[in-house]
Amino acid sequence: MAEPLLQVAGLSKRFGGFVALDGIDLAVAEGERVGLIGPNGSGKSTLVNCICGTLVNETGTVHFNGEAVDGLLTHERTRRGLARSFQLPRPFATLTVADNLRVPLLYTVNARPGPSLSAADIDARCAELLRLVVLEGKAGKYPRDLTQVEMRKLELARAMAAEPKLLLADEAMAGLSQSEVDDIVGLLIRLNERGITIILIEHIMRAVMRFSQRLVVLVSGKKIADGKPDAVIRDPEVEKAYLGQ
Amino acid sequence: MRSWVFFLVCVAVGAVVFAGARLVQNDYVFFAGYVVLQFIVLATAWNILGGYTGYVNFGSAAFFAAGAYTSVFFHKFYPLPIPVLIVLGAIVSGLIGLGMGYLTLRLRGAFFAIATLALAVVLQTLIVNWNYVGGARGAYVIRPESVPLIGNYINYLFVIMLALAIIAINVARAIERSQLGYGFATIRDDELAAEASGVPTLKLKLVATTLSGGLMGMAGAPFPYYIGYLQPASAFALDYAVNSIAMPMIGGTTSWIGPLIGAILVATLQQWATVSISSELSLLIVGLLLVGFVIIAPNGIVGLVQDRLRGRTK
Amino acid sequence: MPERAWGKQVVISLDLLINALVAGLLLGCFYAAVTVGISISFGILDIVNIAHPGFIILGSYIAYIVNTRFGVDPIVVSIVMLPAFYALGALVYQVYYESFEKRGREALSGLAFFFGVLFVTEVVLIIVFGVDYRYVEASYIGPTLRFGFVDLPLRMLVPCVAALILFAALQLFLLRTFMGRAIMAVAQDQLALQLMAASPTRIKRIAFAISIATCSVAGALLIIIQPIEPSVGREYIGRVFAICVLGGLGSLPGTLIAAILLGVMESLTSTFSGPSWAPAVSFGFLLLTLAFRPMGLFGR
Numbered sequence: 001m002a003e004p005l006l007q008v009a010g011l012s013k014r015f016g017g018f019v020a021l022d023g024i025d026l027a028v029a030e031g032e033r034v035g036l037i038g039p040n041g042s043g044k045s046t047l048v049n050c051i052c053g054t055l056v057n058e059t060g061t062v063h064f065n066g067e068a069v070d071g072l073l074t075h076e077r078t079r080r081g082l083a084r085s086f087q088l089p090r091p092f093a094t095l096t097v098a099d100n101l102r103v104p105l106l107y108t109v110n111a112r113p114g115p116s117l118s119a120a121d122i123d124a125r126c127a128e129l130l131r132l133v134v135l136e137g138k139a140g141k142y143p144r145d146l147t148q149v150e151m152r153k154l155e156l157a158r159a160m161a162a163e164p165k166l167l168l169a170d171e172a173m174a175g176l177s178q179s180e181v182d183d184i185v186g187l188l189i190r191l192n193e194r195g196i197t198i199i200l201i202e203h204i205m206r207a208v209m210r211f212s213q214r215l216v217v218l219v220s221g222k223k224i225a226d227g228k229p230d231a232v233i234r235d236p237e238v239e240k241a242y243l244g245q
Numbered sequence: 246m247r248s249w250v251f252f253l254v255c256v257a258v259g260a261v262v263f264a265g266a267r268l269v270q271n272d273y274v275f276f277a278g279y280v281v282l283q284f285i286v287l288a289t290a291w292n293i294l295g296g297y298t299g300y301v302n303f304g305s306a307a308f309f310a311a312g313a314y315t316s317v318f319f320h321k322f323y324p325l326p327i328p329v330l331i332v333l334g335a336i337v338s339g340l341i342g343l344g345m346g347y348l349t350l351r352l353r354g355a356f357f358a359i360a361t362l363a364l365a366v367v368l369q370t371l372i373v374n375w376n377y378v379g380g381a382r383g384a385y386v387i388r389p390e391s392v393p394l395i396g397n398y399i400n401y402l403f404v405i406m407l408a409l410a411i412i413a414i415n416v417a418r419a420i421e422r423s424q425l426g427y428g429f430a431t432i433r434d435d436e437l438a439a440e441a442s443g444v445p446t447l448k449l450k451l452v453a454t455t456l457s458g459g460l461m462g463m464a465g466a467p468f469p470y471y472i473g474y475l476q477p478a479s480a481f482a483l484d485y486a487v488n489s490i491a492m493p494m495i496g497g498t499t500s501w502i503g504p505l506i507g508a509i510l511v512a513t514l515q516q517w518a519t520v521s522i523s524s525e526l527s528l529l530i531v532g533l534l535l536v537g538f539v540i541i542a543p544n545g546i547v548g549l550v551q552d553r554l555r556g557r558t559k
Numbered sequence: 560m561p562e563r564a565w566g567k568q569v570v571i572s573l574d575l576l577i578n579a580l581v582a583g584l585l586l587g588c589f590y591a592a593v594t595v596g597i598s599i600s601f602g603i604l605d606i607v608n609i610a611h612p613g614f615i616i617l618g619s620y621i622a623y624i625v626n627t628r629f630g631v632d633p634i635v636v637s638i639v640m641l642p643a644f645y646a647l648g649a650l651v652y653q654v655y656y657e658s659f660e661k662r663g664r665e666a667l668s669g670l671a672f673f674f675g676v677l678f679v680t681e682v683v684l685i686i687v688f689g690v691d692y693r694y695v696e697a698s699y700i701g702p703t704l705r706f707g708f709v710d711l712p713l714r715m716l717v718p719c720v721a722a723l724i725l726f727a728a729l730q731l732f733l734l735r736t737f738m739g740r741a742i743m744a745v746a747q748d749q750l751a752l753q754l755m756a757a758s759p760t761r762i763k764r765i766a767f768a769i770s771i772a773t774c775s776v777a778g779a780l781l782i783i784i785q786p787i788e789p790s791v792g793r794e795y796i797g798r799v800f801a802i803c804v805l806g807g808l809g810s811l812p813g814t815l816i817a818a819i820l821l822g823v824m825e826s827l828t829s830t831f832s833g834p835s836w837a838p839a840v841s842f843g844f845l846l847l848t849l850a851f852r853p854m855g856l857f858g859r
Binding site for chain 2: 662666675683790793836838839842845850
Binding site for chain 1: 431
């Protein structure tokens with residue numbers, strides 16, 4: 001059996017006396033679509049931060065693509081193919097929308113071994129990404145001129161610009177309308193069909209159920225369920241802890 | 246405009262400025278002009294770390310003085326030509342910037358800013374207690390009588406500082422238009438997102454600190470020759486710290502034009518105010534301008550002009 | 560001042576050492592009063608108020624004017640001036656909030672703002688008072704208590720006691736009163752506070768105003784301990800932030816211990832290596848703390 005693309009083992013993270021994550025084990029195979037759900041404060045974003053290196057976990061290891069990434073800085077993990085989008089969009093405010101996408105192309109894709117993209121290549125890829133998220137008209141605008149929805153799309157596009165193997169999408173759809181949610185889910189599924197493994201952290205159950213091949217539930221820093229979506233949502237533990245609300 | 250074309254334009258402008266100054270037949274123009282040019286270098290250097298990367302340096306005086314005292318140090322061995330001293334000053338100040346950055350840049354920007362304050366005081370205390378470079382008493386540096394080709398020594402110093410200003414501006418402009426400039430901007434805008442996008446933030450911050458410190462050291466290297474008698478109080482004077490911050494913030498921090506405008510305006514204003522009113526009042530004016538601009542026009546003069554051109558209301 | 564060559568042996572006499580320690584202790588308690596305002600504005604509110612020492616010097620000069628004109632005790636002056644400093648602090652916070660915090664520009668513009676305020680304060684004081692040293696007169700400035708070979712100058716002892724009282728009062732306020740606990744909470748969870756229908760901005764304004772109010776007292780204590788001139792404020796920037804960071808941000812007891820530690824170190828350095836090295840002590844401490852243990856000795 002092939003080694004999982006992402007292997008998290010025994011990961012724990014505390015903030016002072018508060019235990020945010022308690023011995024999390026998670027394995028994600030290449031090409032999978034995993035949904036990660038849990039109540040507010042259950043540790044989902046903390047887990048994302050630890051996997052990406054933004055936070056340092058106290059115990060446990062993270063293996064990505066067969067390599068132990070503990071101790072590597074975030075940008076080093078991004079260059080190895082591990083990308084994330086932020087829950088609250090964090091665009092580069094003084095750069096145009098197109099330039100926002102140029103940054104990962106310059107600093108991640110070009111930093112990988114192999115031939116560098118030329119300036120023309122980079123322009124082409126920016127344009128393609130903007131088309132993908134339906135933002136091509138906004139290439140020269142600044143993030144402050146975008147609507148909430150457009151900012152979320154930019155956030156996703158920027159993560160995708162890094163050409164990741166694994167994308168951690170952290171609540172990319174909060175505040176969107178139903179049709180916008182469907183758009184984004186469709187987009188993510190298309191990306192997955194291109195070969196990108198995706199972990200979707202979300203509250204919107206519709207989106208999660210439609211998207212996930214596997215569902216993981218986090219409550220109070222512990223993983224309480226991990227399996228096929230239909231089975232997981234019918235798990236009494238999950239119902240009690242989460243869906244009952 | 247291509248970079249080398251811009252450089253040639255700068256040199257041409259510089260030549261015109263120098264020729265114009267010579268026409269005036271009054272050495273005061275050169276003395277005052279040197280100060281303005283010096284602040285152009287300091288403001289531009291500060292802006293590379295402060296404006297482009299978003300890390301505030303309160304200790305500009307430390308880097309400036311490091312350059313000045315490197316000159317004094319070597320002068321005691323053997324009087325080296327100023328361009329050599331400039332390189333040495335740049336190296337020393339650059340290394341100090343690198344060292345300090347390495348110690349503190351993994352922390353938040355606020356801690357870095359406070360650390361730069363600490364650096365200035367520590368360095369000043371070290372110099373005050375170091376008798377080889379004169380300690381608290383100060384050091385005399387005798388200027389040569391004249392220099393071949395240019396003749397008058399103060400004219401020579403003026404040309405040197407003019408060259409440094411051109412170098413500083415060209416370096417800043419080159420950074421702005423390069424990949425490095427993107428990297429700096431992302432650190433300023435959102436460091437976490439920058440890391441997530443693959444930007445090696447610590448490495449770039451160290452580059453910015455070293456460059457900025459090195460340029461400031463370059464500005465300081467000729468200073469002992471300009472002033473003739475160097476005391477720690479003058480090398481570490483507070484107005485270096487304030488001016489290095491005020492000039493870019495008043496001029497505008499997002500491009501190389503801002504520090505240039507800010508330096509010319511503020512330094513000229515200060516020279517005039519010092520002569521006509523008092524030096525304390527001139528400093529007060531700068532301080533008030535800084536506070537005023539930071540509150541009302543945070544993007545400086547360049548920002549105001551850009552807003553006007555775009556026809557936007559704020 | 561006699562020059563000290565490197566490598567010369569220093570004979571350490573016991574009573575010199577003890578006196579240096581005692582002086583350091585007294586000095587340290589005073590430093591705690593100077594720093595407690597920063598513990599609130601920086602430690603709890605996360606506002607890098609570099610202008611804090613400027614407000615302290617302002618307090619010193621006000622104590623000086625009233626003391627010289629009307630002969631009032633400086634500490635009494637400072638207490639009378641508390642409401643004025645409180646109002647000043649509220650005003651400064653409002654400007655800071657509107658201009659920077661709301662727009663997310665604290666990092667660059669906010670810092671530059673406080674730096675400008677510090678600078679303007681110093682220059683205005685130079686223009687009004689000149690650079691001569693000023694001092695106050697009070698019944699306890701001059702006499703010294705003696706216990707054996709230990710000297711306790713009253714001009715250090717009285718500020719020390721006043722500082723400890725101020726410190727205890729603030730600690731009680733933060734731990735026991737509703738507003739005090741709200742202030743501690745606002746640092747950690749703004750959302751929870753909003754849900755409780757309390758306005759985080761109002762609470763932060765009150766906290767910042769309190770931090771500036773402490774400058775009134777700290778300023779009076781300063782001019783009792785030493786004569787002042789406008790640039791003295793700058794020496795204290797490094798001290799207050801060194802103590803705050805060393806003591807662990809937001810921890811008042813930590814601040815007290817760190818302050819005493821710094822006071823003792825400075826006193827020992829001053830006695831045995833000469834006063835020209837003393838400024839480097841606090842700033843050097845700060846650099847080292849930031850480099851190696853930014854969470855402080857009693858870290859949060």
